[in-house]
Amino acid sequence: xxxxxxxxxxxxxxxxxxxxxxxxxxxxxxxxxxxxxxxxxxxxxxxxxxxxxxxxxxxxxxxxxxxxxxxxxxxxxxxxxxxxxxxxxxxx
Amino acid sequence: xxxxxxxxxxxxxxxxxxxxxxxxxxxxxxxxxxxxxxxxxxxxxxxxxxxxxxxxxxxxxxxxxxxxxxxxxxxxxxxxxxxxxxxxxxxxxxxxxxxxxxxxxxxxxxxxxxxxxxxxxxxxxxxxxxxxxxxxxxxxxxxx
Numbered sequence: 001x002x003x004x005x006x007x008x009x010x011x012x013x014x015x016x017x018x019x020x021x022x023x024x025x026x027x028x029x030x031x032x033x034x035x036x037x038x039x040x041x042x043x044x045x046x047x048x049x050x051x052x053x054x055x056x057x058x059x060x061x062x063x064x065x066x067x068x069x070x071x072x073x074x075x076x077x078x079x080x081x082x083x084x085x086x087x088x089x090x091x092x
Numbered sequence: 093x094x095x096x097x098x099x100x101x102x103x104x105x106x107x108x109x110x111x112x113x114x115x116x117x118x119x120x121x122x123x124x125x126x127x128x129x130x131x132x133x134x135x136x137x138x139x140x141x142x143x144x145x146x147x148x149x150x151x152x153x154x155x156x157x158x159x160x161x162x163x164x165x166x167x168x169x170x171x172x173x174x175x176x177x178x179x180x181x182x183x184x185x186x187x188x189x190x191x192x193x194x195x196x197x198x199x200x201x202x203x204x205x206x207x208x209x210x211x212x213x214x215x216x217x218x219x220x221x222x223x224x225x226x227x228x229x230x231x232x233x234x235x236x
Contacts, residue, residue, distance in 0.1 A: 041104075082184065083186045084106060084183075084184060085146060086146050087146040
């Protein structure tokens with residue numbers, strides 16, 4: 001009975017041979033992306049690439065950065081917003 | 093017992109262009125005085141840029157950025173930050189820790205003409221509309 005429940009949670013993969021990963025099949029292929037330029041609040045042109053049209057910071061899934069670089073990115077964007085270099089909402 | 097420790101900091105100040113037009117060097121001295129007043133040693137102070145702001149501050153659409161590197165006691169940072177906020181010429185400030193001063197910061201500041209600063213293109217203050225007089229509202233007849 002418990003096996004039947006597990007199979008149904010796997011998304012109907014069928015006879016129980018393969019189990020889908022919790023994080024999806026794209027997780028295994030993720031490669032860490034390194035920033036091409038320094039992630040500083042003064043580097044507006046580069047930071048703007050990681051901001052959506054509404055002014056939101058892109059997620060790690062989109063940027064491909066490591067946790068450390070993603071924190072640097074979000075911190076730099078927030079600093080830039082504070083001193084009027086980048087808008088809080090929208091794009092320049 | 094307070095722990096005395098000196099660190100290097102980087103401060104980006106957004107200056108009001110109306111104050112910059114009155115004179116660049118006097119304004120720089122005023123801002124530098126805020127740091128030195130609290131025992132900081134200024135390592136570099138130079139104009140970073142003059143640009144259009146991402147959003148309006150104090151009715152201004154443009155501003156001049158001053159980038160200052162200084163070394164001071166960690167206990168003095170809060171007082172410096174507070175004084176920067178009190179200064180009228182400094183519209184925004186960002187004071188962050190800096191591991192080392194970049195080499196470009198020691199180069200002499202490029203001369204610039206304060207008269208060449210473009211005029212602020214902020215829209216004029218909204219004029220009180222004379223036509224905004226409230227029209228008398230017709231009273232609805234009350235039905236008996």
